[in-house]
Amino acid sequence: AQKVTQAQTEISVVEKEDVTLDCVYETRDTTYYLFWYKQPPSGELVFLIRRNSFDEQNEISGRYSWNFQKSTSSFNFTITASQVVDSAVYFCALSGSNFGNEKLTFGTGTRLTIIP
Amino acid sequence: GAVVSQHPSWVICKSGTSVKIECRSLDFQATTMFWYRQFPKQSLMLMATSNEGSKATYEQGVEKDKFLINHASLTLSTLTVTSAHPEDSSFYICTVGRDRGQYFGPGTRLTVL
Numbered sequence: 074a075q076k077v078t079q080a081q082t083e084i085s086v087v088e089k090e091d092v093t094l095d096c097v098y099e100t101r102d103t104t105y106y107l108f109w110y111k112q113p114p115s116g117e118l119v120f121l122i123r124r125n126s127f128d129e130q131n132e133i134s135g136r137y138s139w140n141f142q143k144s145t146s147s148f149n150f151t152i153t154a155s156q157v158v159d160s161a162v163y164f165c166a167l168s169g170s171n172f173g174n175e176k177l178t179f180g181t182g183t184r185l186t187i188i189p
Numbered sequence: 190g191a192v193v194s195q196h197p198s199w200v201i202c203k204s205g206t207s208v209k210i211e212c213r214s215l216d217f218q219a220t221t222m223f224w225y226r227q228f229p230k231q232s233l234m235l236m237a238t239s240n241e242g243s244k245a246t247y248e249q250g251v252e253k254d255k256f257l258i259n260h261a262s263l264t265l266s267t268l269t270v271t272s273a274h275p276e277d278s279s280f281y282i283c284t285v286g287r288d289r290g291q292y293f294g295p296g297t298r299l300t301v302l
Contacts (some may be wrong), residue, residue, distance in 0.1 A: 108279060115295075116295070116296045117295040118233075118282070165248065172290055172291070173288045173290055173291060176238065177223075179282075182232050184230075
């Protein structure tokens with residue numbers, strides 16, 4: 074069975090601070106995919122990143138960066154120089170190898186509040 | 190990426206009535222669509238997998254007779270909440286599955302009074 078744990082329920086930081094959101098996963102699959110989604114107050118999920126289990130390279134996209142460590146089954150997300158617009162709920166998710174046609178298992182989400 | 194629409198975006202109904210939610214894939218013929226449910230301040234949980242031309246596959250604990258799913262065409266899946274009750278109030282999200290991933294609809298917020 075697949076499981077995703079986001080231990081941080083809520084985080085508040087002052088604008089311009091860096092913040093890291095943690096994600097730990099469990100799976101028996103050798104090929105799997107990890108995702109991060111942002112859910113702003115409107116509710117619509119925004120895709121941020123997809124990473125496959127064979128690609129452990131860290132990725133940076135603007136102020137966002139992701140650290141995938143297979144050895145610790147973690148896929149952490151860092152926002153650098155946070156902005157008020159980053160306030161949202163962030164979900165980490167996991168799927169099997171056929172990610173387009175398999176269900177996504179979501180973590181419980183981390184509510185991030187950026188204080189101006 | 191795929192464009193997915195849902196209708197209505199929000200609905201308020203009285204207890205005991207049935208509500209139909211539509212999920213449309215606007216630019217892709219989807220053999221598989223997924224229906225998720227999100228209760229307030231909780232995570233998304235898969236309810237069922239909608240397969241075009243065949244019966245939906247429901248997750249454990251989801252009542253198939255209460256949540257009727259019809260995937261009659263490659264671009265449309267519908268979720269009908271029958272005899273809705275206040276505990277069915279939730280955010281319902283559909284996704285379209287394709288080889289490049291799953292694409293999310295904007296969600297439908299259901300409030301049952």
